[in-house]
Amino acid sequence: MPTVPFLPDRPHGNITPMVDPIFKAMAMADLYTEYSQSFSERAKATTEAIATGAMDPVGKNTTDFKSPAGVQNKSLLDSFSDLIDRKEPKSKEIPADKLSTYPSQDDAKEALKSGFGYGSGKENFYEAKNANVIGSVDNSGEWKPKGPRGYYSDEVSAFINDSKFTKNLDLDKVENWGLKEKLGTTFTQAGLAANRVPVAMLGFDPNRIAMDLVSDGGKVTLGGSFNPKADGIYANIDKLDPSTVLHESIHRGFEIVRQRSEEGKKLLKELPAEETVTRWVMHSMAGDPEANSSGAVNDKQRKHAVELFSQKTLYAQGLKDKLSRVMEIAAELHKEQRPGGPR
Numbered sequence: 001m002p003t004v005p006f007l008p009d010r011p012h013g014n015i016t017p018m019v020d021p022i023f024k025a026m027a028m029a030d031l032y033t034e035y036s037q038s039f040s041e042r043a044k045a046t047t048e049a050i051a052t053g054a055m056d057p058v059g060k061n062t063t064d065f066k067s068p069a070g071v072q073n074k075s076l077l078d079s080f081s082d083l084i085d086r087k088e089p090k091s092k093e094i095p096a097d098k099l100s101t102y103p104s105q106d107d108a109k110e111a112l113k114s115g116f117g118y119g120s121g122k123e124n125f126y127e128a129k130n131a132n133v134i135g136s137v138d139n140s141g142e143w144k145p146k147g148p149r150g151y152y153s154d155e156v157s158a159f160i161n162d163s164k165f166t167k168n169l170d171l172d173k174v175e176n177w178g179l180k181e182k183l184g185t186t187f188t189q190a191g192l193a194a195n196r197v198p199v200a201m202l203g204f205d206p207n208r209i210a211m212d213l214v215s216d217g218g219k220v221t222l223g224g225s226f227n228p229k230a231d232g233i234y235a236n237i238d239k240l241d242p243s244t245v246l247h248e249s250i251h252r253g254f255e256i257v258r259q260r261s262e263e264g265k266k267l268l269k270e271l272p273a274e275e276t277v278t279r280w281v282m283h284s285m286a287g288d289p290e291a292n293s294s295g296a297v298n299d300k301q302r303k304h305a306v307e308l309f310s311q312k313t314l315y316a317q318g319l320k321d322k323l324s325r326v327m328e329i330a331a332e333l334h335k336e337q338r339p340g341g342p343r
Helices: 020-028 033-052 077-087 105-113 176-185 186-194 200-205 244-260 262-270 274-285 296-310 314-336
Strands: 128-139 143-146 166-170 209-212 222-225 232-236
Touching: 033 296, 077 274, 105 314, 166 176, 186 200, 186 244, 200 244, 222 244, 232 244, 244 262, 244 274, 244 314, 262 314, 274 296, 274 314, 296 314
Parallel strands: 128 209, 209 232
Antiparallel strands: 128 143, 128 166, 222 232
């Protein structure tokens, strides 16, 4: 009986000069499991064929033999070539279901137990280990977390770029435990929701958010703001509505679409005021958390957005179609900057 050559799933060792370049290419490639399985089946079929005399070592069939299901009757060299020439499957965007409710604290805690955010670079924010906290130097000369009273919205949303007003704090330090408790699962809840809203997914980045963890979000006149020139977000915590971070991330996402896509820029010009569009997105795609907010301005803006986009008119349908295309563009842009998809 002829000697059966050793054909490992991941080729290595002494091989002929003719096949060596192919082996090296395979070793360098990031082969998927299905490739390895296919190769293993082909290798097994080839060794059996050579052992029984159905195929000679250079791959010429001497008799007809049946390969395993789905495995072509080809020479060993052809099998290697086919494997290497295969094109890597392209990733596909699969639309996520719209949220019926905004993610809760319990949702966030369960997601973290399952490894939500792993490999995203946002892990410390999701786990409330770090946050960019707003503060200032007190009379003793020591920097301490503090609410930004006396500043305009454009100013506080630019604090992220000024170390005098914002510091990335280690919330696991004893002196910051109160801040950690107040921040809680805010970022994780926003991250979970952002994964269902393409434009929010594009704009959500805790590194660009300056958090006010001192002011009572329910008692201040400003819950959050985005400054496109500074590429910065200001947000505080409202016990009734924890979604400010997501709301402002949507604004940031729209700005990124505007800056990176001519088509997106044109479509956004054809839509109503951005605040109105953002309110509609929060209502229709993010579980409508702003229905729980308090304040006449919030109620008025939300009501206007819902009434405008909910009309049974061609105009309203046209607005939704344009917004849908903006979402597609946002998903495409996010895919470019993170090919592996959302985390």
